[in-house]
Amino acid sequence: MTYRLLMLWLLGYAFTWTVTTVLVDPTVPYDAIEALNWGQNMEWGSPKNPWLVGMVFWPALWFPALSLNVYWYATHFLAIAVGMAGCWFLARRLSASEPLAWLALLTLNLSGLINFDIISYNDNYLLVMLWPWMMLFFVQAISRSHRWWLAFAVAAGLATMAKYSTLALVGGVFLSTLLVPSVRRCYNHPVFYLALLIYFILVTPNIIWLWQHDFAAFRWVDSQIDAGLNLSLFTALLTIFYPLFFLWWILRLSGCRPGWPGDTQQRILLGVYWLPLVIICAWFLFHRGGRLTEWLQPFFILAPAIMVSCTQEKLQQMPRIACFSLGLFALLVLGGYSAVMVTNIANAGEKWSGIIPFSQQVDNAWRERYGTPLAFVGGANLAQWLTFYAPSRPHIITRWDNATQPNIYNAHLQREELKRKGVLLIGEYSQKCTANTFHQVLRQWPELYIDTMQPVMFQGDRAHNARLVCLGFIAPQAY
Structure with a gap:
């Protein structure tokens, strides 16, 4: 009954949020454009992330009938559901209590990490999916059987290939194998070396890609960070981890006093969790930028499970008022998000929605002129959005260059x-159609010639004025 209820809750959560976002969210975030492009390139890396972010989009490329925006939201919330299940199993394993596991799971409802906050990211949702299982497999490996290192290696390898910040936790696990005698015994078992081999099989292709592309992802991260005191760190920590105050309060009311865990495996996990988190916070205290919230956000998915394990008494049953309140809060968040979008508060319900009819208009203009699907687009950044929303699903014509390291490019042009x-070709905003409109683009392709140019109006949404955009048509060879 417990597993059936858990499955019902998770699938219901994923389905409800997928349908809601598809219906009320005006457009996908720019991260979706990036993920699609990296999936189209089918390389072992990208200018910002390893290969898993792009690989997730491969099924949408193999089956053109799939709606890209529906696919974006569905993969996000299915991944979140898998991560929530991992949180429940990790909490139950650490606390040996199903009521505490449910309390940890329902505490996630207090955070935007599992719903509206995660939509904007093409990588963090994968960490939310993989980190709980990765740490559960680690606990199993050091407490049950060394064979669990194989599962840990797969989860850790995939998580590392979703985002390099996973190396913080993997580094903590590695240190535990060196510093903790009970964990260090793993080096006496051949299965541990097989796990290492699996991990390096997953990550080595990306290392080669980074070498060939001048370590573009690391250079991008470095470009986002400047030295300087960053007191906003404390605000970021509060906005991410505030649900733990409510969890602590519920535990106190339920008679579960928080305390240092007596179990050795739980203490090891605490060290693996806290060491990288403290190091990251110490670094960002003296460095500004770098999307601090984005770095810290995935750590919260583990926090409720770890917190419920640090209790002196075990909860015999889930407090009804807590269960009702946390469940009700999930509905309030869903309703509040829908209301904001439907009523278009702060332009949230219409932001950038004009790109959809514009993409269809441009695609239709090409088909009417040449009678073929639109295969390639280029020029201003506006062209990148056509790769997602134009019905023909064109590819970008920007080439990779180690000097400029473009974020979106075509690896097989x-x-x-x-x-x-x-x-x-699409020109810059408010740029008239002249002989020099596409001069910069055509310098890369001197053998291409403009067939005709056409001015059109583009309006991102009702909060912004319509602006002139020039379209440049380079005819297919048959014409």
């Missing part, structure tokens, strides 16, 4: 294919 299928 061939000149002959461009000439054969043609290209649609």
Whole structure:
């Protein structure tokens, strides 16, 4: 009955949030454009993340009938549901109490991490999915059987290939194998070396990609950070971990006094969790930028499970008032999010929604002129959005360059294919159609010639004025 109820809650959560976001969210975030592009390139890395972010989009590329925006939201909330299940199992394993496991799971309802806050990211939702299972497999490996190192290696390898910040936790696990005698015994078992091999099989292709592309992802992270005192760290910590205050309060009211865990494996997990978190916070205290909240956010998915394990008494049953309140809060968050979008508060319900009809308009203009699907787009950044929303699903024509390291690019571009299928170019905002409008783009492709140019109006949403945009048509070879 417990597993059935858990499955019902998680699938209901994923389905409800997927349907809601598809219906009320005006457009996907820019991270979706990045993920699609990296999936199209099918490389072992990208300018910001390893290969898993792009690989998630492969099924949407293999089955063109799939709606890209529905796919974006569905994969997010299915991944979140898997991560929530991991939180429940980790909490039950650490606390040996199903009521405490449910309390940890329902505490997640107090955080935007599992709903509206996670939509904007193409990587953090994968960490939310993988980190709880990774740490559960670690606990199993040091307490039950060394064979669990194999599962840990797979989860850790995939999480590392979702975002490099996973190396913080993996580094903590590695230190525990060196410093804790009971964990250090893993080096006496061949299965541990097989686990190491699995991990390096997963991450080595990305290391090679980074070497070939001048370590673009690390250079991008470095470009986001400047030295300087950063007191906003404390605000970020409060906005991320505030649900733990409510969890502590519920535990106190239920007679469960928080305390240092007596179990050795639980203390080891605390060290693995806190050491990298403290180091990251210490670093960002003296460095500004770097999307601090984005770095800290995934750590919260582990926090409720770890907190319920640090109790002196075990909860015999879930307090009804706590269960009701936390469940009700989940509905309030869903209703509040929907209300904000439907009533368009602060333009949230219409932001950038004009890109959808614009993409369809441009795609139709190409088909009417040449009678073929639009295969390639280029020019201003606006063209990148057409790769997601234009019905033909065109590819970008920006080439990779180690000097400029473009975020969105085409890894498999061939000149002959461009000439054969043609290209649609989009100019900068308010730039008239003149002979020099696409000069910068055509410098990279001197063999391409503009067939005709057409001015159109683009309005991102009703909060912004319509602006002139020039379209440049490079005809397919048949024309």
